[in-house]
Amino acid sequence: MSARLYLDWNASAPLRPEARAAMIAALDLVGNASSIHAEGRAVRGLIERARAQVSAALGADGADIVFTSGATEAAALAHAGRDLACAGIEHDAVAAWCRAALTTGRDGAVAVADPAGSSLQLANSETGIVQDLPEGLAVSDLTQAFGKLPLAFNWLGCAMGLVSAHKLGGPKGIGALALRRGLDVAAQIKGGGQEMGRRAGTENVVGIAGFGAAAEAAALDLANGVWDEVAEIRNLLESALEDACPGIMLVSKGLPRLPNTLSLIAPGWKGETQVMAMDLQGFAVSAGSACSSGKVTSSRVLRAMGYSEAEAGAALRVSIGPGVTKEDALRFAAAYGRAFKRAGERMKQAGADLPR
Numbered sequence: 001m002s003a004r005l006y007l008d009w010n011a012s013a014p015l016r017p018e019a020r021a022a023m024i025a026a027l028d029l030v031g032n033a034s035s036i037h038a039e040g041r042a043v044r045g046l047i048e049r050a051r052a053q054v055s056a057a058l059g060a061d062g063a064d065i066v067f068t069s070g071a072t073e074a075a076a077l078a079h080a081g082r083d084l085a086c087a088g089i090e091h092d093a094v095a096a097w098c099r100a101a102l103t104t105g106r107d108g109a110v111a112v113a114d115p116a117g118s119s120l121q122l123a124n125s126e127t128g129i130v131q132d133l134p135e136g137l138a139v140s141d142l143t144q145a146f147g148k149l150p151l152a153f154n155w156l157g158c159a160m161g162l163v164s165a166h167k168l169g170g171p172k173g174i175g176a177l178a179l180r181r182g183l184d185v186a187a188q189i190k191g192g193g194q195e196m197g198r199r200a201g202t203e204n205v206v207g208i209a210g211f212g213a214a215a216e217a218a219a220l221d222l223a224n225g226v227w228d229e230v231a232e233i234r235n236l237l238e239s240a241l242e243d244a245c246p247g248i249m250l251v252s253k254g255l256p257r258l259p260n261t262l263s264l265i266a267p268g269w270k271g272e273t274q275v276m277a278m279d280l281q282g283f284a285v286s287a288g289s290a291c292s293s294g295k296v297t298s299s300r301v302l303r304a305m306g307y308s309e310a311e312a313g314a315a316l317r318v319s320i321g322p323g324v325t326k327e328d329a330l331r332f333a334a335a336y337g338r339a340f341k342r343a344g345e346r347m348k349q350a351g352a353d354l355p356r
C-alpha cells in the first residue's frame with residue numbers, strides 16, 4: 001500500500017518549513033504590538049517584517065497590506081459598500097458581494113466593460129484559467145495566482161487585491177488585502193486602531209509570521225522556475241489521463257492557466273463519486289461541485305462557462321505543486337484510468353447511458 005498522495009493544492013497547500021519555523025518562533029513572543037515597551041515593539045517588528053515580505057512577494061510596494069483572517073475577509077473589506085459586478089466564475093467570497101452581471105464563455109475569459117465597477121479574479125481555483133485584467137479594475141481576487149505566477153500588484157492595474165496564506169504554503173486563517181495607496185476601505189471589524197484602522201483586534205501574530213515567511217519562500221521558488229517543472233508534470237498527467245480515459249474533456253487545456261491545475265469532465269460520472277473512488281485508493285482530489293448543507297450541486301464555475309448541468313456535475317479538479325513527481329502523476333493517471341473503466345462497465349451493466 002503506497003502512501004497517500006495529496007493533489008488538492010488549490011484547496012490548501014502543504015505548510016512550508018519556513019512558515020512553520022517562523023510560527024514556532026512567534027508563539028513565544030509575549031508582547032502586544034500595541035504596547036510601546038520592548039516586548040510590544042518586538043511583536044510590532046515581526047508584524048512589519050512580515051508585511052514587507054508579503055508586499056515584496058506581491059510586488060506591491062505602492063500599496064498598503066492589511067492583514068485579515070483570509071481572502072474571504074479581505075473580499076468583505078474590498079467589496080462592502082460598493083456596488084460591483086462580477087462573473088459567475090468568481091469564488092463565493094467575492095460572488096456574495098457582487099452583482100453577477102459579467103459573462104464568460106467556454107474559454108473562461110471575462111469581458112469587462114466598466115473596470116472601475118467590476119471585480120475580476122486573476123486565476124480561477126477550479127479551472128486554473130488566468131484572466132487578462134483590464135486597467136482600472138476595482139478588485140481582483142489574486143488568491144490562486146499569488147505564489148504560482150510571477151505577479152506585481154503595482155502593474156496589475158487593479159485598486160485592490162485579495163490574497164490568502166494557505167494557498168502558498170502559509171497557515172490557514174490569515175490573508176491580506178492589498179490596497180493601492182490613497183484608497184480607503186471601511187473597517188468591517190471595528191474597535192481598536194490596528195491595521196491602520198482597517199481591521200480592529202489584536203493581530204494574529206503567529207499567522208502573520210507564517211504568511212510572511214511563506215510568501216518570501218514562494219517568491220524564491222517562482223524565481224527559481226519551480227512552477228515550470230510543475231507545469232510539465234501537470235501536462236504529462238493530462239496526456240496520461242487522455243490516453244487512459246477516452247471521452248473525457250479537459251476544460252482548460254490550451255488556455256492561459258495556472259501551471260498546476262487540471263480540470264476534467266468525465267461525462268456521466270459524478271464528480272463526488274470520482275473523488276470518493278480516488279480517495280479510497282489514496283488520492284486527495286476535488287470535485288468541481290460544491291457541497292453545502294449536505295446538498296451536492298454541480299460546478300457553478302463550469303455552468304457559468306456554458307457547460308451543461310450534467311457536464312458541470314461530472315467535473316474533477318486535480319491541483320498539484322512542487323514535490324509532486326512524474327511517478328506520482330503516472331500513478332494517479334493509472335489509478336484513475338482503472339476507476340474510469342470500472343465506472344464505464346458498471347454503466348453498461350446497468351444499461352444506463354450514463355454512470356451514476
Ligand SMILES: Cc1ncc(COP(=O)(O)O)c(C=O)c1O
Nearest residue numbers: 070071072091093125143164175
Ligand atoms: C479564488 C479564491 N478566492 C478566495 C478564497 C478564500 O480564501 P480564504 O480561505 O483565505 O478565505 C479561495 C480559497 O478557498 C479561493 O480559491
